[in-house]
Amino acid sequence: MSGSVTEGWESDNTQFHTRHRACVSASTRVPDRLAVLLVEHDSDIARELTDAFVGQPVEVRQCTDPAVALLQVGRTCPDVVLLGPASGRLGAADFLAIIRELDHELPIIVGAGAGAGDLAAQAAELGATAVVRRPYQARELLGLLRSFAPRxxxxxxxxxxxxxxxxxxxGAVPQFWLDGRVVALPPQEFVLLRYFAERLGAVLTRAELNRAVWGDKLGVRSNSLTVHIMRLRKRLGDEEHNPKWVKVVRGLGYQFTVPPAADTATGPAGDPTRTVPAQATPSERSPDVHTG
Incomplete structure (x- = not known):
């Protein structure tokens, strides 16, 4: 086992190997990226987390066996260890205890899910840096990981x-995916869509949306918001007279929702693929919600 792992590290040009060389030479670590060792036996959880961090200054390397992870900690000097429940030659608590005997400063975040109260209690006693929910909430976890960076x-x-x-x-490129199809967006429509998506279901006033997209540069009487919403609806495949994605709430503003696939009459940007409309929900039939 150790021979194959060792050969892998010796030919490794990733951030982990960079940190290994830095540790060996006692030089300063690379400050603008994080190397995270994920000790996780659940491949689905590992994949979801790795996918969520694509494009971020974070490199995740998964290890399913805590015994092998001990070797990797020594050889790669990760910035942070993210430790989930594990079984095998070592358990998660055993791994944490051994690491803490050797290194009191390495940040170790323990993920404990529902029914893992024993692990959470053991982690706190053994010196875990933090205990978080598992499955992981990628957005919150990313900020926590960043706080442990050297800079x-x-x-x-x-x-x-x-x-x-x-x-x-x-997250940054002006595009979205609808039912797996990528659709490019002009910058202002992208800002508008992200603002809507981050506030799913909320009723947003025109003034709030204008400020979010144009700041103080847009005149009160400008119809730019109406035009951009119309274009965004078209890209989402919304019906002109009965939109399901961006609705007008009379006297208040706009509400953004994600309808079931059967509610969409046309695909993005006028794709002629048609589906059978679903029955409207009571809220959609409410007289207070109108299209516009």
């Missing part, structure tokens, strides 16, 4: 992808 101010996080099921909005 947190040098680690520039990107806005994360907003995942709303059918709709995924990119």
């Amino acid at each position: 947190p101010d040098a680690v520039e996080l990107r806005p994360m992808v907003i995942d709303l099921g059918r709709l995924r909005v990119d």
Whole structure:
């Protein structure tokens, strides 16, 4: 086991190997990226977390066996260890106890899910840096990981992808995915869509939306917001006279929702693919909600 792992590290040009060389030479660590060792046996949880961190200044390396993870800690000097429940030659608590005997400063975040009260209690007693919920909330976890960087101010996080099921909005590139299809956006429509997506279901006033997209540069009587919402609806495949994505709430503003696929009559940007409309929910039939 150790031979194959050792060979892998010796030919490794990733951030982990950079940190290993820095540790060996006692030089300063690379400050603008994080190397995170994820000790996790659940492949689905590991994949979701790794996918969520794509494009971020964070490199995640997964290890399913805590015994092997001990070797990796010594050889790669990660910035942070993210430790989940584990079984095998060592358990999670055993791993934590051994690391703390050797290194009192290495940040170790323990993930404990529902019913893992024993692990959470053991982690606190054994010197875990923090205990968080598992499955992990990527957005909150990313900020916590950044706080353990040698220079947190040098680690520039990107806005994360907003995942709303059918709709995924990119974190920085002006584009979104609808039912798996990528759609490019002009910059201002992108800002508008992200603002809507971050406030799913909330009723937003025109004044608030104008400020979010244009700041103080837009005149009170400008119809730019109306035009941009109309274009955004078209890209989402919304019906002109009965929109499901961006609704007008009379006297208040706009409300953004993600309708089921059957509620969409046309695909993005006028894709002629048609589906059978679903029955409207009571809230959609309410006389207080109108299209516009």
